[in-house]
Amino acid sequence: MRIIAGLFLSSLVFSASLRAEPIGEADLLRHIEILAGDAFEGRKPGTTGENKSVHYIASQWLAAGLKPAGVQGSWYAPVSLVERIPERSQIYFSDNSRGRNIRLREDEIILRSGDPSFRQSRMAVVFAGYADYGQGQDALPMAGKLVLLPVEPPEGGDGSESYRDRKLELIRNGAVGVIGVVDDQKRWSRFRRSYQRGATALAGPQEHAALEGLISLDQFSRLARKSGLDAKSLLADQAAISYVDLGLNADAVAETQVRTYTSHNVIGKIAGTNPKRGALLFMGHWDHFGECRIEDPLTPEADRVCNGAIDNASGISLLIETAKRLSPDDHDRDVYFLATTAEEKGLLGARAFVRNPAVALENLVAVFNADTVALSDDRKMIAVIGLGQSGLDEDIEIVAAQEGREIDRSGKPDVYLRRQDGYVFLERDIPAFMITSAFADEVRLQAYINGPYHDVSDEVNDDLLLGGAAADANFHVALGRYFASTITYPGLAPSGGADN
Structure with missing residues (x-):
């Protein structure tokens, strides 16, 4: 018993000495x-x-x-x-007014699904900015829509306007998919390589849309022109834009390696x-x-x-x-x-x-x-x-x-x-x-x-x-x-x- 008490006392002395030592x-x-x-x-x-x-x-x-x-x-x-790693995907856009297909470069759009497999047709396509919706307004009508969202928030935005937060808000409002617009063509290859390596998120249905992806500035500009809009103006004015209906539909399939x-x-x-x-x-x-x-x-x-x-x-x-x-x-x-x-x-x-x-x-x-x-x-x-x-x-x-x-x-x-x-x-x-x-x-x-x-x-x-x-x-x-x-x-x- 004395030995144990002695050891305990020694440990206290050592502990006190350690706490005082820088x-x-x-x-x-x-x-x-x-x-x-x-x-x-x-x-x-x-x-x-x-x-x-x-x-x-x-x-x-x-x-x-x-x-x-x-x-x-x-x-x-x-x-x-x-963890989600994209394996295979295809997406086709069409013009609502004339029903014509819009061809995009396959190497300038990349998709991944929330579940291992995604397939959906006739998704209405909209562009969303980072506008302040004010108080008491209804949520944006995003249910079932495919949203194109700029990856970079407007200058002068705060943390609540980050891409991640905005994406999660769109998912909560019912968006079936969110595709980030990379607004600098020179950075596209780096963004695409990173996306190909996959991404990890917290588990939960509100953390990932059924379909997510990235699109290059060139290909977003092509879609905007088909809608009679100017991509640079949309991106420059995004702080004043809640959303714009692009008058397009999309059919998409995606296969993704999903590991929980x-x-x-x-x-x-x-x-x-x-x-x-x-x-x-x-x-x-x-x-x-x-x-x-x-x-x-x-x-x-x-x-x-x-x-x-x-x-x-x-x-x-x-x-x-x-x-x-x-x-x-x-x-x-x-x-x-x-x-x-x-x-x-x-x-x-x-x-x-x-x-x-x-x-x-x-x-x-x-x-x-x-x-x-x-x-x-x-x-x-x-x-x-x-x-x-x-x-x-x-x-x-x-x-x-x-x-x-x-x-x-x-x-x-x-x-x-x-x-x-x-x-x-x-x-x-x-x-x-x-x-x-x-x-x-x-x-x-x-x-x-x-x-x-x-x-x-x-x-x-x-x-x-x-x-x-x-x-x-x-x-x-x-x-x-x-x-x-x-x-x-x-x-x-x-x-x-x-x-x-």
């Missing part, structure tokens, strides 16, 4: 080497690499003293995903002493692309695994070490840690979380997303993606001043606002930030995006810069201590729900 480069590197090692196979959702990844994260959070906050007392929350599978978010929690005052959430995505290159028979030994060392083994390593430094005795609010799946497929794990959250969203005081942090040795300058989107800017500035960090005011990192998991929370009016030195170093960031990003060369090598990442990790610890305490941050969640 996070160093070696602390982060240890996790990155494991998560981005070949044994984890590139951390692709739905694979053995996923199993190893989520188990490692859960085991590290357990060792840090977190409690599981997933489904039924586990560390995990299942996320149902559907389950992936997982990992969720842990440090209980606070006064959870009625709200909760804090740290998050980052664990997933990457797995084997991302086709085996070449001439060089079978060539590397084919996208290990994702920087994107985002580095962010997960930051979360693990941050969790170790936050003691339940230090704060009033609950602190949650979330490792999301399928970020690379469209922020899907984050979207699944906000639909079925482990903590009531109205109680979240702030969300901090860690992604791609190992790109800089700068321990002073930080990018704060999400600045200006909520009422917490002054508090972020207070923590930055306390930690001797300077905020990048160039505005350049804001271009990544919608491309990271935190944006899903901003859509719900929950303050969310991605704070890192990596995105304040524009030269290195662009060199990474134009080089190792989403490639086999994003692995543990000399390109991994951890000086800034270690400073960022300690900054996240400071954020945790500041926002989890009602002394330093007495405010409520934006909705006021935390006191309910």
Whole structure:
């Protein structure tokens, strides 16, 4: 009994010492080497690499003293995903007034179906813009129609006008199909190649139309001319257009490879002493692309695994070490840690979380997303993606001043606002930030995006810069201590729900 008590006391002393010790480069590197090692196979959702990844994260959070906050007392929350890869499709358009067929280039329109097979005739074809419909108006009459929708929203639009959101709105209004118009002919080949590789979405009938696709600017222009319209005018005026009946019908068939599978978010929690005052959430995505290159028979030994060392083994390593430094005795609010799946497929794990959250969203005081942090040795300058989107800017500035960090005011990192998991929370009016030195170093960031990003060369090598990442990790610890305490941050969640 004395031995057990002694061991327990030693562990407490060690734990207290660890929590007081700053996070160093070696602390982060240890996790990155494991998560981005070949044994984890590139951390692709739905694979053995996923199993190893989520188990490692859960085991590290357990060792840090977190409690599981997933489904039924586990560390995990299942996320149902559907992968669709187009196999074969044909579509024919005809002019209503004269009944003439309109020939399009088959290599400039590509389709996929929601189910493995789609076949439908005489679909009315309309063009939809991004107009504000106002309040109290009936939904657009889209039932049974095939909608041509610009992929790029008009300049000056907000997040509610994204292609994804607009597409889902059309599906809810009964559109049988949505075909995106690629408004730059020079980009068509890249869009088509990406579409051919397939796409993954959350499972559910409202996530994918019965028929979806892309059409090039040239072929959309041809359809518009047959309708007596000018394509450039339609695209230029789309912010003022709700929809235009093109006077066309379409007959289409599509065959698609459809695979449904389950992936997982990992969720842990440090209980606070006064959870009625709200909760804090740290998050980052664990997933990457797995084997991302086709085996070449001439060089079978060539590397084919996208290990994702920087994107985002580095962010997960930051979360693990941050969790170790936050003691339940230090704060009033609950602190949650979330490792999301399928970020690379469209922020899907984050979207699944906000639909079925482990903590009531109205109680979240702030969300901090860690992604791609190992790109800089700068321990002073930080990018704060999400600045200006909520009422917490002054508090972020207070923590930055306390930690001797300077905020990048160039505005350049804001271009990544919608491309990271935190944006899903901003859509719900929950303050969310991605704070890192990596995105304040524009030269290195662009060199990474134009080089190792989403490639086999994003692995543990000399390109991994951890000086800034270690400073960022300690900054996240400071954020945790500041926002989890009602002394330093007495405010409520934006909705006021935390006191309910």
